[in-house]
Amino acid sequence: MMVRRTLPHRELPTVGAWCFLDHFGPERTAMNVLPHPHTGLQTVTWPFSGDIHHRDSLGSDVIVQPGALNLMTSGHGVAHSEVSIDKSQMLHGLQLWVALPDSVRDGPADFQHIAELPVVANGGMHATVLVGDLLGQHSPAVTHTPLLGAEVRLAQQGTYEIPLAESFEHALMLIEGDVTVTGQPLAAGPLRYLAEGRSSVEFTTTNGAHLLLIGGEPFEEELVMWWNFIGRTHEEIALARSGWENADVRFGHVLGHGDERIPAPALPGVHLKPRRRVSQSGER
Numbered sequence: 001m002m003v004r005r006t007l008p009h010r011e012l013p014t015v016g017a018w019c020f021l022d023h024f025g026p027e028r029t030a031m032n033v034l035p036h037p038h039t040g041l042q043t044v045t046w047p048f049s050g051d052i053h054h055r056d057s058l059g060s061d062v063i064v065q066p067g068a069l070n071l072m073t074s075g076h077g078v079a080h081s082e083v084s085i086d087k088s089q090m091l092h093g094l095q096l097w098v099a100l101p102d103s104v105r106d107g108p109a110d111f112q113h114i115a116e117l118p119v120v121a122n123g124g125m126h127a128t129v130l131v132g133d134l135l136g137q138h139s140p141a142v143t144h145t146p147l148l149g150a151e152v153r154l155a156q157q158g159t160y161e162i163p164l165a166e167s168f169e170h171a172l173m174l175i176e177g178d179v180t181v182t183g184q185p186l187a188a189g190p191l192r193y194l195a196e197g198r199s200s201v202e203f204t205t206t207n208g209a210h211l212l213l214i215g216g217e218p219f220e221e222e223l224v225m226w227w228n229f230i231g232r233t234h235e236e237i238a239l240a241r242s243g244w245e246n247a248d249v250r251f252g253h254v255l256g257h258g259d260e261r262i263p264a265p266a267l268p269g270v271h272l273k274p275r276r277r278v279s280q281s282g283e284r
């Protein structure tokens with residue numbers, strides 16, 4: 001399946017605590033992601049089309065459908081699988097990861113399926129608040145650092161403004177359509193980074209636009225990211241890997257797949273190091 005990985009980027013490892021962003025599809029295809037582990041993060045799955053069967057080692061067994069947010073918190077360890085229901089369906093959506101701060105990253109795992117999310121409709125703008133607060137609306141999604149995630153649809157030609165928290169950095173991704181952000185056209189695909197200190201962002205569209213807006217207070221803890229694990233040191237990652245390979249209780253068991261699971265790849269021959277931001281990407 002066609003997947004565009006937007007975060008982490010060499011020059012932009014995180015936006016707030018957002019540390020991973022995949023945009024998959026649109027494609028008529030099957031998704032069959034067998035049980036695999038996570039540590040130190042939350043996964044946010046937001047499909048635009050297609051139904052995905054989510055099962056995890058907490059016993060969650062849900063169909064992930066457009067319009068509902070699925071937020072899995074790995075804490076110290078969790079495992080899950082993601083399998084499409086009907087391979088003739090169009091699959092299109094986003095998967096994001098949020099890095100957990102030190103205070104909760106070794107805590108319990110959790111899964112939240114949120115069918116009703118707040119929506120802000122304002123003229124031709126329709127914004128769904130996935131995480132955090134936007135225009136006075138608050139998402140029930142439980143996160144652990146100041147964070148924003150919103151899907152924004154601009155239905156008709158016009159200029160729109162969204163207020164932003166000045167303590168947050170933000171990034172925008174155009175999924176479909178056309179948009180000019182603060183005077184600069186934004187192509188579909190890459191992120192437009194907006195540094196802290198901004199009280200609003202202005203969008204102009206000619207034929208409509210479908211956008212993702214993410215943001216948060218800059219995440220200062222250093223992250224070592226490898227495969228499906230987030231830790232702080234190489235040793236933590238190596239321990240998580242060997243735990244998965246040895247079917248440690250840390251990750252539990254996902255029902256419905258027998259003994260099938262995704263094996264961890266070999267660790268690289270180098271000592272894994274934290275990702276550091278080498279420069280500010282985009283405009284201020």
Ligand code: MN
Binds near residue numbers: 038
């Ligand atoms: Mn996963």
